Amino acid sequence: MSRSLLTSPRAWRRPALGLAGTLAATLLSMGSAQAETQIEWWHAMGGALGKKVNEIAADFNASQDEYVVNPVFKGNYTETMTSAIAAFRAGKAPQIVQIYEVGTATMMHAKGAIVPVYQLMADANADFDPNAYLPAVAGYYTTTDGKMLSLPFNSSTPVTYVNRDILDKAGVDEVPTTWQGLGKALEKVVDSGAAECGLTTTWPSWVMLENYSARNDIPFASEANGFKGLDARLQFNKTAVVDHIQRLDQWQEDGRFVYGGRKDEAAPKFYSGECAMMMGSSASYAGVRDNADFNFAVAPLPYDADVVDTPNNTIIGGASLWVLNGASEAQKEGVAAFFKYLSSPEVQADWHQFTGYLPITTAAAKLTREQGFYDKNPGTDVAIKQMTGSAPTENSKGLRLGNMVQIRDVINEALEKIFSGDVSPQAGLDEAAEKGNALLAKFQRANS
Amino acid sequence: MTHFQRYRFTPWLLMAPQLIIVGVFFFWPALQAVEQAFYVEDAFGLSRQFAGLANFIAVLQEPDYYQALGTTVVFSLSVALGAMAIALLLAVQADRVLKGANAYKTLLIWPYAVAPAVAGVLWLFLFDPTLGLVSAALKALGIDWNHNLDGGQALLLVILASIWKQMSYNFVFFLAGLQAIPKSLLEAAAIDGAGPWRRFWTVTFPLLSPTSFFLLVMNSVYAFFETFGTIDTVTGGGPGGATTTLVYKVYQDGFIGQDLGASAAQSVLLMILVGLLTLIQFRFVERRVQY
Structure with a gap:
């Protein structure tokens, strides 16, 4: 319409008519859209994951005619959070935003900015059972008295990927479940020359640190890892x-371990056969499958036999969906309906199987098993077993620490200094804890 | 001059587009940063308290800030001087080429058309500790390249990538400067018995000084502010903060950490610092420039 206005001379000569036509068309299109409540969903899922997100929204939109969920890709996690905050400050916040797990403390303390999920569900009279969710997944986003603050969306947990070919060559039949056993197995790998590097890790x-603490039931920080209060301080330098x-x-x-970088930079070391094992996110399964031209297997994250007898669950990483304040009543009801749809076993099972992220409900895990997915894709159930093997303790529920993004950077910095031989492990971790505690104190001041 | 004084509004009108753009995209945000630097505020802007100089004091007491300052000095000096020296060398060589000069010039100018982030990724692939071609070659020479762990190597890598990126820009200006030097001067010097080395330092180089000075200012600004994309893609400020420059720290604290007060205080300090540096360049270095 607007193009014809600009290009056709007739439209220029009779502007009144052309304009009226445009206006009528605009009004008509607005009329049809306004019958449904629009809900904006900002997310950080690019590529194939982004397509899946669009598919989920489209399916939801087709399943009913009251609400329309519009997913918008906003860049990586940091960019998505920053733009949501900027939009909130400008009074133009989306209704739903996907925030990474380390942003949880910032979001939950922004009391006027968010609507907790439990409250949203209660206000909308939605039929909502917090017990349907996997405790080890939902716990990260739930208060100590069981109130869910944000809806877990994409969660993963670290597992051990092993190169079966190298291990066979080195004569290691079983992947050890303890760090002590692992040390011996890696020694065999390196000594036999089967690989020049034993183990590497993504997201160190x-x-x-975070998952080692949770798995072995040691506190990462005081105040139940920050769940009980803002005065939590880091403890990893004393455990x-x-x-x-x-x-x-x-x-x-001796080559049994090689540091590979702060994020996923270590993965090529495993893909290329340089390292026999890699610890990394369970959601990397598809990446490993596509890149490995060798037989691989998935094993649970080991535990430390010197510290515990039976291991805890591991904690998750990933992101959850937060509801921002400023939505209309109709929009809130729409969000509640969408969250309910998103939590349904069918949607969750599909999401879990397609992406490798953990299912958020026990029903979805059960459905996936019934569909035979785990039998067809051996190793994909390691993460879920690891998450559900025991009830989460205070030390394995998750982390609720302010400025966590920077604390991770401080820890990575310390690890780099330790592994390059600049400082001793104790001195490096002491320095990291001190810097991290200053960040926690700053967060406490700003939020109390 | 008197003729124009009758027009009181026309000059403003003609300058308005430029003034509006500078006002909206520089002065307004800059003033907001100055204001923000004196407040402590949560990310969502729900509470805001006047903090006086607390943000500045906190920044200046932080050891990391001085580490970033040191990194910035080393990084900026290496990038500005390195990019200019290599560009000058290439320009002098290209100026003497007779055959296929255009092909050489095009190839040398090419990197300037590459976005900083893309340049970063290119260098990252070359030097990736596992997959990189250069790191494999270095390994063959017995050098263990792992910029994910070795701060010195990481800094060297971002310096190289930044120099490569800026070299073309300098090359264009140096080449234009060289071509503007009258051949008769060089010929006269040659007749007087000056060798190529002497001719370069006594004739060419002084005549290039306006260009060099302009490039010094531009390259300092480049090294300070525009290398962000390269650093972000290549090292993300690590390892151990070894490649965190002042600008990168502003981004880390402000965008990733959502600590607006500290980030604003740092950008105010950075503004002052770069302002001072430019002042020094114009007051002291420019004196030695022969126009």
């Missing part, structure tokens, strides 16, 4: 974590 702070980092530092000298 998440795997080697078995120090011995663990010491161990990795030693393993580094």
Whole structure:
């Protein structure tokens, strides 16, 4: 319409008519859209994941005619959070925004900015059972008295990927379940020359500190890892974590461990056969399957036999969906309906099987098993078993620490200094804890 | 001059587009940053308290800030001087080429058309500790390249990538400057018995000084502000903060950490610092420029 206005001379000569036509068309299109309540959903899922997100929204939109969910890709997690905050400050916030797990404390303390999910569900009289969700997944986003603040969306947990070919060559039949056993197995790998590097890890702070603490039931920070209050302070420099980092530092000298980078940079070391094992997100399964030209297997994250007898569940990473304040009543009801749809076993099972992220409900996990997915894709159920093997304790529910993004950076910085031999493990972790505690104190001041 | 004084509004009108753009995209945000630097505020803007100089004091007490300052000095000096020296060398060589000069010039100018982030990714692939071609070659030479762990190597890598990116820009200006030098001057010097080296330092280089000075200012600004994309894609400020420059720290604290007060205080300090640097350049270095 607007194009013809600009190009056709007749439209120029009779502007009144042309304009009237445009106006009528605009009004008509608006009329049809306004019968349904529009809901904006900002997310950080690019590529194939983004397509899946669009598919879920489209299916929801087709399943009813009251609400329309519009997913908008806003860049990576940091960019999505920053733009949602900027939009909130400008009074133009989306109704739903996907926020990564380390942003949880910032979101939950922004009391006037968010609508907690439990409240949203209660206000909308939606039929909502918090017990349907996997405790180890939902716990990360739930208060100590069981109130769900945000809806878990894409969650993963660290597992161990192993190169079966290398292990066979080295004569390691079973992947050990303890760090002690793993040390011996990796020794065989390196000594036999089957691979020049035994083990590497992606996301070192998440795997080697946060999850090591959770799995072995040691506090990462005081105040139940921050769940009980803003005065939580880091404790990893006073626990078995120090011995663990010491161990990795030693393993580094004989090639049993190689540091690969802060995020996913270590993955090529495993894909190329340089390293026999890699610890990384369960959601990397598809990436490993597509890149590995060798037989691989998935094993649980090991536990430390010197610290515990039976391991805890591991904690999750990923993101959840937050509802921002400023939505109309109709929009809130729409969000509630959408969350209910999103939590249904069919949608969750499909999401879980397609992406490798964990299902958020027990029903979805059960459905996936019934559909035979785990039998067809061996190893995909390791993460879910690891998450549901035990009830989460205070130390394995998750982390609720302010400025967590920067704390992770501080920890990674310390690990890099330790592994490059600049400082001892104890001194490095002490420095990281001190810097991290300053960040926690800052967050406490700004939010109390 | 007197003729124009009758027109009181026309000059403003003609300058308005430029003034509006500078006002909206520079002065307004800059003033907001100055204001923000004196407040402590949560990310969502729900509470805001006047903090006086607390943000500045906190920044200046932070050891990381001085580490970033040191990194910035090393990084900026290496990038500005390196990019200019290599560009000058290439320009002098290209100026003497007779055959296929256009092909050489096009190839040398090419990197400027590459976005900083893309340039970063290119270098990242070359130097990736596992997959990179250069790192594999270095390994063959017995050098263990792992910029994910070695701060010095990481800094060297971002310096190289940034120099490569800026070299073309400098090359264009140096080449234009060289071509503007009258050949008769060089010929006269040659007749007087000056060798190529002497001719370069006594004739060519002084005549290039306006260009060099302009490039010094531009390259400092480039090294300070525009290398962000390269650093972000190549090292993300790591390892151990070894490649965190002042601008990168502003981004880390403000965008990733959502600590607006500290981030604003840092950008105000950075503005002052770069302002001072430009002032020094114009007051002291420009004196030695021969126009």
